[in-house]
Amino acid sequence: MYIRQIYRRNVLRNDRLAGQLEEAVVAMNGQGVTPVLLKGAATLATAPVERRGVRLMSDLDVMVMPDETERAVAALRAIGYEIHDQAPPESRRWYVELNRSRDVGTIDLQRSAPGPAYLYRGPGDALNHCVPPLLGRGSVYIPTPTYQALILIVHDQFQDHGYWLGDLDLRHLVELRDLNNSVGGLDWKELTSHVSGKLMKNAVETQLLALAELFGVEIPHSLRSRLIPRLQFMRQLMQARFPATRVPFLAMTILDLRNYRREAINHTQTSARRRRLWSMPRGDTLQFLLRAATAVRAGKV
Known part of the structure; x- marks a missing residue:
């Protein structure tokens, strides 16, 4: 009732x-x-x-x-x-x-x-x-449904920092399922054609793996079989079941920051600059991620 x-x-x-x-x-x-x-x-x-x-x-x-x-x-x-x-x-x-x-x-x-x-x-x-x-x-x-799916994935994984924090947005997973069930469904080949770079590939496949495992959506095997997205999905499940693990798992974020910096900087910096991409995140970045990891966020698990 x-x-x-x-x-x-x-x-x-x-x-x-x-x-x-x-x-x-x-x-x-x-x-x-x-x-x-x-x-x-x-x-x-x-x-x-x-x-x-x-x-x-x-x-x-x-x-x-x-x-x-x-x-x-x-x-x-x-x-x-x-x-x-x-x-x-x-x-x-x-x-x-x-x-x-x-x-x-x-x-x-x-x-x-x-x-x-x-x-x-x-x-x-x-x-x-x-x-x-x-x-x-x-x-x-x-x-189009496929482009809507791309927007939802980029929003969750990067604008809402879900990839770095290991969050699951159940509302948007439901929407992705409904988009796939709409007339014509999602075009997996078109969706992957929009993916550029290792970081985005990892993030998109993490979201698609969650869609397959939690909602039973049929996702091509090639889009749900790679190691990094599977590790990221395991992290999401572990954090959902045991919230105390959210802070220790932030260490996984640092491992992929190099991909993020490489793909963001490659369009604006010289090749000499590109060779010096790896460094620890700034203190304010770590503080922001720590606050976000411990905050209660509506719709996120």
């Missing part, structure tokens, strides 16, 4: 979010902006009505092109939104969080997909991997 009541309330909440999303899209369309819906916003726009209450959401992730940001913000402010938070000027990642007192969720406006930009250099422009359906009275772009 309790679970049913939560579900009914979430259906009502997500119905309101869907109306809020359509209103925001129409406003941006009026300024010549066609936004890309990410993560939960994409799910909300494409899920059958009977599945609308499955996902718990607190915001709507919307992406616009860099030259559209001012018009998008102006369009949303014109219908009553106020800026609640935004990226500091020195931030590498631009975002604006907008809200209205009458709404049940905020709008998280972005101009790039989640996670480090270099991880998307393989796929190219996001619009090349989107379809342009209608959303009620508005027009949007929605990533």
Whole structure:
């Protein structure tokens, strides 16, 4: 009875979010902006009505092109939104969080997909991997199921630091399963074609291994058989069962930081610089990881 009541309330909440999303899209369309819906916003726009209450959401992730940001913000402010938070000027990642007192969720406006930009250099422009359906009275772009899967994996593993912390995001694993069950399913060959570098390969295969082992999704053997992803998945299970192991297992993070630095720096540094990539993480990096490893994070195990 309790679970049913939560579900009914979430259906009502997500119905309101869907109306809020359509209103925001129409406003941006009026300024010549066609936004890309990410993560939960994409799910909300494409899920059958009977599945609308499955996902718990607190915001709507919307992406616009860099030259559209001012018009998008102006369009949303014109219908009553106020800026609640935004990226500091020195931030590498631009975002604006907008809200209205009458709404049940905020709008998280972005101009790039989640996670480090270099991880998307393989796929190219996001619009090349989107379809342009209608959303009620508005027009949007929605990533294909395979590109949505890529975005979810990069978000969990890198923007939310799941790869370094050994976290499992069960909500997004459910979404990956549902994407695979959608019409056409996930194209494993296309997904792996987007993977560039050892670090990203390890992270993607770790997520796919969890999807196979915990949700029974049929994943090609070649994508769930390598040693490092299997060790990482074993770490995730151990930490979920025995939370006290989270801090000792942080040592595994240091082992893959070299791959991270190599792949992030290779595009900006000289070859002489590349040969000196290995060093211990900075003290502030270790402190951040330690705080994150011991914090209680909603939806993470």
